[in-house]
Amino acid sequence: MKRWMAFLLVLCMAVGFAACSTPEAPTTDGTTPNVGNPGDPNAYYFTHKGTDIRLNGDMEAILKAIGEPKKYTEETSCAFTGLDKTYTYDSFVIQTYPKGDKDYVYMFWFLDDMVETPEGVKIGDTQAAVEAAYGTDAYNGKNAFITKKDNYSMTVILKDGVVSSIQYTIVIG
Amino acid sequence: MKKKSILILCASLAVCIALLWLLQALLMPKYMGSVKEGALIGEYYDNAGNNDVVFIGDCEVYENFSPITMWEEYGITSIIRGSAQQMIWQSYYLMEETFQYETPKVMVFNVLSMKYDTPQSTGDQTQREAYNRMTLDGMRWSDSKWNSVLASMTEEEKEWQGQWSYLFPLLRYHDRWSQLTAEDFQYLFKKDQVSDNGYLMQTGVKPYEDEHVQPPLVDYTFGENSYYYLDKMVELCKSHGTQLVLIKAPSLYPVWWDEWDQQMVEYAEKHDLLYVNLLETQEEIGIDWSKDTYDAGLHLNVYGAEKLASYFGRILVDECGVADHRGDDTVSAVWAEKVATYYARKEKLEAQS
Numbered sequence: 001m002k003r004w005m006a007f008l009l010v011l012c013m014a015v016g017f018a019a020c021s022t023p024e025a026p027t028t029d030g031t032t033p034n035v036g037n038p039g040d041p042n043a044y045y046f047t048h049k050g051t052d053i054r055l056n057g058d059m060e061a062i063l064k065a066i067g068e069p070k071k072y073t074e075e076t077s078c079a080f081t082g083l084d085k086t087y088t089y090d091s092f093v094i095q096t097y098p099k100g101d102k103d104y105v106y107m108f109w110f111l112d113d114m115v116e117t118p119e120g121v122k123i124g125d126t127q128a129a130v131e132a133a134y135g136t137d138a139y140n141g142k143n144a145f146i147t148k149k150d151n152y153s154m155t156v157i158l159k160d161g162v163v164s165s166i167q168y169t170i171v172i173g
Numbered sequence: 174m175k176k177k178s179i180l181i182l183c184a185s186l187a188v189c190i191a192l193l194w195l196l197q198a199l200l201m202p203k204y205m206g207s208v209k210e211g212a213l214i215g216e217y218y219d220n221a222g223n224n225d226v227v228f229i230g231d232c233e234v235y236e237n238f239s240p241i242t243m244w245e246e247y248g249i250t251s252i253i254r255g256s257a258q259q260m261i262w263q264s265y266y267l268m269e270e271t272f273q274y275e276t277p278k279v280m281v282f283n284v285l286s287m288k289y290d291t292p293q294s295t296g297d298q299t300q301r302e303a304y305n306r307m308t309l310d311g312m313r314w315s316d317s318k319w320n321s322v323l324a325s326m327t328e329e330e331k332e333w334q335g336q337w338s339y340l341f342p343l344l345r346y347h348d349r350w351s352q353l354t355a356e357d358f359q360y361l362f363k364k365d366q367v368s369d370n371g372y373l374m375q376t377g378v379k380p381y382e383d384e385h386v387q388p389p390l391v392d393y394t395f396g397e398n399s400y401y402y403l404d405k406m407v408e409l410c411k412s413h414g415t416q417l418v419l420i421k422a423p424s425l426y427p428v429w430w431d432e433w434d435q436q437m438v439e440y441a442e443k444h445d446l447l448y449v450n451l452l453e454t455q456e457e458i459g460i461d462w463s464k465d466t467y468d469a470g471l472h473l474n475v476y477g478a479e480k481l482a483s484y485f486g487r488i489l490v491d492e493c494g495v496a497d498h499r500g501d502d503t504v505s506a507v508w509a510e511k512v513a514t515y516y517a518r519k520e521k522l523e524a525q526s
Contacts, residue, residue, distance in 0.1 A: 071383050072383075073382075073383050073384075073385055073469070074469070075426065075469075076468050076471060077258075077471075086385065086386060088386060093388070109388040140391070143391065143392075144391045146391075155391060157389060157391055164389070167388045172296045172297045
């Protein structure tokens with residue numbers, strides 16, 4: 001009898017231990033996930049009107065510095081609460097993620113050659129110019145140069161030998 | 174004496190198991206409030222059998238097609254097995270499981286999920302797991318569920334042997350005790366039906382105003398794993414004599430790139446499948462994006478879903494030969510109840526919005 005009682009006790013403890021070893025149960029709060037590190041000074045950035053627009057940057061401060069976008073949209077996602085926001089300016093687009101009651105930069109990409117990367121690369125540049133800025137190691141052998149730093153990524157896409165898109169994003173997953 | 178001890182032991186074990194079961198039932202999310210999507214998969218079993226058409230896929234099926242409209246206008250019996258951000262391997266195993274309950278004439282699969290080749294490719298893994306739970310926890314136990322669990326787990330889940338928590342969800346939800354609400358007690362033993370044959374109704378209106386922009390991709394080729402499961406769907410449906418129809422619902426975002434569409438066109442041609450890109454026929458369908466969406470173009474509201482069902486029902490009749498069952502008294506009686514529930518829900522939601 002005592003052995004059986006001990007078995008039951010061990011069973012309950014096993015369930016308890018197994019349960020406690022798991023991460024916190026998933027919830028459905030937030031759309032773009034809260035994986036960012038708001039205010040990270042090492043995140044990729046570009047400069048516009050003297051303001052550094054940086055991944056994980058505070059969007060409210062950016063808006064104060066560079067003004068309102070020409071277009072603004074909000075995106076929801078299936079089942080999840082919270083809003084991802086997209087700010088479209090003449091030469092670039094910024095997408096944010098919500099964290100607490102603030103929005104932070106999750107992604108930005110360039111639309112024309114009026115903005116450039118800190119290394120001086122812009123849309124329309126040749127493959128050679130990109131290679132000079134980021135080296136051959138960043139080339140994927142097909143159509144893009146991709147660099148990574150911490151959980152950030154920069155992608156330069158080439159089409160017909162010239163830069164067609166420049167994108168920066170927080171890498172999640 | 175020995176017999177008495179065994180009896181006491183058995184009773185103790187039974188009490189222990191019952192308590193654990195009760196605790197598990199209490200701690201598992203009920204999905205009856207703001208996130209109803211998690212309840213959809215479980216609702217299938219009460220409505221399984223005798224459906225001529227089964228829709229399978231992500232939110233683009235359970236938000237965009239009204240089976241009730243297809244019944245009213247064409248006498249089509251249909252059901253949706255949809256869940257939020259349903260992955261293609263989950264769709265495949267749901268399809269496989271569906272054949273244990275019924276053999277529909279047509280299986281309709283929404284191809285947006287082709288863009289996700291692995292659980293990792295969807296991004297944040299915590300969010301991915303939450304989506305997995307919404308699809309997998311509602312499935313009844315079967316080989317299909319187990320295989321779907323194994324195919325769906327995130328790397329983090331694999332690290333802590335998360336598959337067992339789908340068998341015993343208490344292992345995953347043990348820390349929900351501090352988040353319990355009145356809903357958890359109210360729906361402990363019986364849940365409300367949140368959908369109408371898998372369709373999750375929305376009556377709100379939030380017009381689509383501006384294009385949702387997305388940056389171009391480095392590579393538009395769908396992944397090998399996606400094609401692997403699509404191939405399996407083709408074979409599975411063929412083996413049951415069911416016609417597989419591929420669709421792209423008319424949701425305006427996430428962007429459905431032309432390069433993706435071309436791959437589906439070619440795949441359908443190669444496998445002799447019907448592929449319908451409903452984005453291309455929005456005008457014909459009559460969708461008014463200032464009135465027929467509740468979230469600015471991601472999904473249709475009920476008014477849009479009824480228009481789409483009306484349009485797509487005609488395709489099911491004309492191109493797939495789906496039968497009209499309105500002359501069958503037994504079937505009509507069952508659907509009369511569904512229709513009544515649908516309109517009662519619509520009236521209630523309209524009054525709230």
